[in-house]
Amino acid sequence: MNNFQYKVENNEKGIRIDKLLVDITEDYSRSQIKTWFDKKLVQVNDHVVKQNYKCQIGDVIKWDIPEVEPLEVKAENIPIDIVYEDSDLIVINKKSGMVVHPAAGHYEDTLVNALLYHCQDLSGINGVARPGIVHRIDKDTSGLLVVAKHDIAHEKLAEQLKNKKMRREYKALVHGDIPHEYGTIDAPIGRSVKNRQMMDVVENGKQAITHFEILERLHGKFTFIKCILDTGRTHQIRVHMKYIGFPIVGDPKYGQKKSIDVEGQALHAYKLTFTHPMTEKELTFEAGLPAKFEQVLDNIRKSY
Structure with missing residues (x-):
């Protein structure tokens, strides 16, 4: 239980x-x-x-x-982009559109199904449906996440995440022209009062801090930015960018109704830094933008 x-x-x-x-x-x-x-x-x-x-x-x-496993999570031969792997962990560059782990109504075609085919040695801390999963990124967000192969690695990585020792950096394309070069959004996030399936900035939500930096201004209509998370609330970057008036391009939940097709939302976890749980060596990994994301940026540069 x-x-x-x-x-x-x-x-x-x-x-x-x-x-x-x-x-x-x-x-x-x-x-x-x-x-x-x-x-x-x-x-x-x-x-x-x-x-x-x-x-x-x-x-x-x-x-x-109750500790009842509703369905056996099966291994599936689904291609995954493995950025790094050793006997303790795996770093994956997840594609947009892939759910991280099985949940009610969605037991197949997830990253966990693919991982179970690739590797039988995954930590069991999060149970049968989430083996090895230390942190998640949204289905329609692409990019890097680390998976633990055993419980000791999982516990140490989770502790880094909790203590803000794991650095996660994202690149995003947003609607509008952000007027300053750098910014910090410190606004608590909780369930939306109007729609319980969404998150929102609410008075008594949990602390959420997002730092951003302008990478490129695109004709006054869009801004290409980098975001760094101090906290890891559900949908944090998406909620915070909407809150300050610059929603993520292609975001079906928090974005504009009329947007650009980027095969998901224009949000990519491009850089991940953490201390190896066993060797204690600092590791940094980077993943380039998905081809569709790059294409959208190029099209905007040429179109205005």
């Missing part, structure tokens, strides 16, 4: 607890979560509650997830 805990934030007051759990667990459907209530596995402030309970600010929700 896996135990979890969550404290209700100000903007979540009045939301049904089963709906909130769908939002915060992400990988479980409402019908799956209903079984937790049927089995009395969900408590609020140490009291068992029903699924229609309305959450109050400061409520401490505790729930247990």
Whole structure:
């Protein structure tokens, strides 16, 4: 049995607890979560509650997830771009459009399925559906992520991520002409009040800090930027760039309705730096922009 805990934030007051759990667990459907209530596995402030309970600010929700593997995650012969590999870890350059790990309704064609075909030695800390996965990038974001081959490597890499010792740098194309060369966005991120399937800058969200630097201005209509994350909130760069009025090109969730087709969103995790969990040597990896991203940049340069 896996135990979890969550404290209700100000903007979540009045939301049904089963709906909130769908939002915060992400990988479980409402019908799956209903079984937790049927089995009395969900408590609020140490009291068992029903699924229609309305959450109050400061409520401490505790729930247990039975260790039942709903489906066997199968190995699939899917090509992946391996940037680096040794006996402890693998660094992957993920293509846009690929989901990182299986979840409800999506058990095939993920990076994990591909990794299981390539390598049987993956850490088990995150369970059968997420072997080796230390951190994620969105389905439609391309770029670098590190995967652990055993639990010791996983724990040490996760600790670096938690302590902000792992440096993740992105390149992005945004709508509009950002007026300054550098900037830092320090704005808390939480679930959107208007749409619980989206994130937003909210008063009582979790701290989120994004630094950006202008790489190229494109005719006053677009800006090519570099972003560095201090924190790793869900959809952080996408939410922050929308918040300051310069949404990511091609972003279906936070971008403009009329945009440019970049086969996903124009966001690429191009550089990753961390300390090797076993040798303690600092490693830095870079991955060039996907061909479609480069083509879009060239087309904009020539079109205006």
